[in-house]
Amino acid sequence: MTALMGVLPLLLAGTAVNMKVLTLVTVLYVLAIGYLGFRSYKTTKTSTDYLLAGRNIHPYVMAISYGATFISTSAIIGFGGVAANLGLGLLWLTFLNIFVGIFIAFVLFGKRTRRMGHNLDAHTFAEFLGRRFQSRFIQMFAGAVIFILMPLYAAAVLRGGAEFIKATFAVDLGVATFVFALIVAAYVVAGGLRGVMFTDALQGSIMFVGMLLLLVMTYAKVGGFTGGHEALTALAPQMPEDLQKGGMIGWTAMPKLASPIWYSLVTTIILGVGIGVIAQPQLAVRFMTVKSGRELNRAVLVGGIFILAMTGIAFIVGALSNVYFWNLEGKIAIDAAAGNVDQVIPLYINSAMPGWFVVIFMLTLLSAAMSTMSSQFHTMGTAIGRDLFEEGIRKGRDKGVQSILVTRIGIIVAFAVTLALALWMPGSIVAAATAVFFGVAAVAFLPAYIGGLFCRRITRAGAIAGMTSGFALAILWLAFIHAKNAGFLGICQLLFKKATLGTLPWTVIDPLVVALPISTLVTIVVSLMTKAPDAAHLDRCMAGVGRCKSAPAPLPVEAGAR
Amino acid sequence: MFGIPDPAIWLAMICCIIGALICTVYGAMHWNSDSDSAVLEPDDVKWAEEEKKIDGEL
Numbered sequence: 032m033t034a035l036m037g038v039l040p041l042l043l044a045g046t047a048v049n050m051k052v053l054t055l056v057t058v059l060y061v062l063a064i065g066y067l068g069f070r071s072y073k074t075t076k077t078s079t080d081y082l083l084a085g086r087n088i089h090p091y092v093m094a095i096s097y098g099a100t101f102i103s104t105s106a107i108i109g110f111g112g113v114a115a116n117l118g119l120g121l122l123w124l125t126f127l128n129i130f131v132g133i134f135i136a137f138v139l140f141g142k143r144t145r146r147m148g149h150n151l152d153a154h155t156f157a158e159f160l161g162r163r164f165q166s167r168f169i170q171m172f173a174g175a176v177i178f179i180l181m182p183l184y185a186a187a188v189l190r191g192g193a194e195f196i197k198a199t200f201a202v203d204l205g206v207a208t209f210v211f212a213l214i215v216a217a218y219v220v221a222g223g224l225r226g227v228m229f230t231d232a233l234q235g236s237i238m239f240v241g242m243l244l245l246l247v248m249t250y251a252k253v254g255g256f257t258g259g260h261e262a263l264t265a266l267a268p269q270m271p272e273d274l275q276k277g278g279m280i281g282w283t284a285m286p287k288l289a290s291p292i293w294y295s296l297v298t299t300i301i302l303g304v305g306i307g308v309i310a311q312p313q314l315a316v317r318f319m320t321v322k323s324g325r326e327l328n329r330a331v332l333v334g335g336i337f338i339l340a341m342t343g344i345a346f347i348v349g350a351l352s353n354v355y356f357w358n359l360e361g362k363i364a365i366d367a368a369a370g371n372v373d374q375v376i377p378l379y380i381n382s383a384m385p386g387w388f389v390v391i392f393m394l395t396l397l398s399a400a401m402s403t404m405s406s407q408f409h410t411m412g413t414a415i416g417r418d419l420f421e422e423g424i425r426k427g428r429d430k431g432v433q434s435i436l437v438t439r440i441g442i443i444v445a446f447a448v449t450l451a452l453a454l455w456m457p458g459s460i461v462a463a464a465t466a467v468f469f470g471v472a473a474v475a476f477l478p479a480y481i482g483g484l485f486c487r488r489i490t491r492a493g494a495i496a497g498m499t500s501g502f503a504l505a506i507l508w509l510a511f512i513h514a515k516n517a518g519f520l521g522i523c524q525l526l527f528k529k530a531t532l533g534t535l536p537w538t539v540i541d542p543l544v545v546a547l548p549i550s551t552l553v554t555i556v557v558s559l560m561t562k563a564p565d566a567a568h569l570d571r572c573m574a575g576v577g578r579c580k581s582a583p584a585p586l587p588v589e590a591g592a593r
Numbered sequence: 594m595f596g597i598p599d600p601a602i603w604l605a606m607i608c609c610i611i612g613a614l615i616c617t618v619y620g621a622m623h624w625n626s627d628s629d630s631a632v633l634e635p636d637d638v639k640w641a642e643e644e645k646k647i648d649g650e651l
Contacts, residue, residue: 119602119605120601122602122605122606122609123608125605126605126608126612129616130612133616134612134616134619138619148640149634149637150636152636152639152640154640154644256595257596259596260596260597261596264598280599283596283597283599284598284601284602285602320644324626325623325626328619328623328626329623329624330620331616331619331620331623332616332617332619333620334616335612335614335615336613336617338613339613343609
């Protein structure tokens with residue numbers, strides 16, 4: 032520890048980004064990614080290699096690659112910036128990220144999703160739901176929701192990276208967005224849409240080391256672990272007036288109970304994102320690509336520590352950046368960032384950290400964004416090609432050249448929409464856009480997903496009713512009740528000449544809290560009112576996972592009544 | 594505790610660490626369990642073939 036403290040001043044020296052170092056490190060990084068991608072390509076020649084390749088891979092490699100897909104610039108830049116405003120209360124989101132997003136998701140959902148997905152030969156989240164409930168409509172509906180809404184989340188990830196490039200190189204946000212989009216596009220074109228395990232693991236490792244360094248150096252800057260927290264507590268009187276009126280007490284305290292900011296923090300950020308992670312299509316599909324249930328167990332070990340190091344550190348650093356900026360400029364973080372929440376972390380890193388670390392951290396962010404966006408575009412591509420075109424328009428027939436063409440056009444359209452959104456969205460948007468997607472996905476998919484995995488009594492009609500009612504309610508709530516989103520969308524203003532139709536506290540409550548209980552209730556009630564699903568189909572779905580102990584002979588995929 | 598006056602905040606910190614510890618202990622205790630599921634079923638092979646085809650097309 033003493034040795035570390037002795038080295039710290041040397042590590043913290045210098046703040047300018049050295050272009051030679053930047054170029055050298057970036058070239059090394061690109062070469063390493065290219066080599067690992069090539070190596071993985073060479074060892075995955077046959078289709079069974081796809082599953083078998085992981086048998087001899089160290090569990091660390093396997094587990095850390097999941098984490099790289101989970102965490103993006105949205106978590107680090109967007110939510111880290113929110114922590115600079117709303118303080119350490121965001122750590123409850125980290126707790127849910129670990130307990131729900133890793134433990135519950137892997138242990139309870141992961142193994143069943145993998146087994147059932149393979150039993151049903153499902154390759155997308157929408158296809159999983161559609162085949163489980165023997166409904167082409169469900170697959171199309173889920174595919175459409177994913178294809179329409181996921182660009183919002185992808186745009187948030189893209190914007191997060193662009194904000195950092197803007198702060199580091201002092202370029203226009205539009206230029207930064209274009210450059211970052213080009214980097215991501217080159218990665219996707221060169222490496223394929225599904226992240227290769229070794230490259231994901233390298234990216235995850237860079238993220239892990241980068242965040243640990245950030246934590247140590249931040250505490251060194253602000254007066255140590257306890258001293259830094261005390262300094263942050265002492266800053267409470269500097270809390271902006273609008274935040275105080277909204278219920279904020281300080282950065283080391285939760286907002287006043289039932290105040291507008293308390294509702295926003297708890298319902299949108301903590302619950303919306305913390306619970307919504309389970310119904311994330313790109314993450315649920317990831318379970319199916321796992322080699323066995325054993326790998327999921329092992330991934331829990333590394334995943335829990337990894338997520339703690341990612342979101343936990345981002346939120347702590349975001350909050351503590353107030354102490355740094357106050358000591359340096361006599362301003363709190365949001366004022367130093369000219370009111371743009373998304374600029375707090377980039378500005379802090381560039382201002383407080385040495386040049387070599389800025390380079391490492393930029394690679395950390397590039398890694399986080401590339402691994403997440405590759406899985407997002409994979410999900411959007413399969414949503415348009417497989418779920419909407421093959422199942423909707425071709426009715427499951429002729430899965431050939433046309434389907435590939437539609438998929439590729441779909442990915443290009445999704446990329447264009449993502450880029451346009453990232454350019455058009457206002458400041459302080461990264462966390463908000465992510466939270467909207469997570470919340471709507473949870474409301475629309477979670478009851479059917481849980482029912483499909485764990486309950487034999489949930490029927491096709493129940494699943495359809497729950498999904499459609501939940502989705503409709505969430506969108507209506509966002510457009511007409513939730514003040515921030517309704518104001519942003521402008522539909523309510525256009526139709527009713529009012530920013531929102533709701534009153535406090537409803538205008539600050541996330542749609543998840545209202546719509547998820549309703550969509551769950553609708554799913555259950557309609558299921559109980561309709562005929563129970565076919566037992567043979569349920570046995571086939573749950574072979575190896577549910578009450579059906581012995582696996583029945585596999586049926587042809589098309590045999591289900593669709 | 595930790596220089597943080599609000600128990601709801603330091604409790605969140607502790608819960609984060611406990612959550613990560615639970616994950617660590619669970620992962621370590623079940624490191625080799627579910628090894629029977631490592632045997633590839635025909636459905637797994639069929640699924641892998643289709644998945645590889647989809648990835649190739651993308």
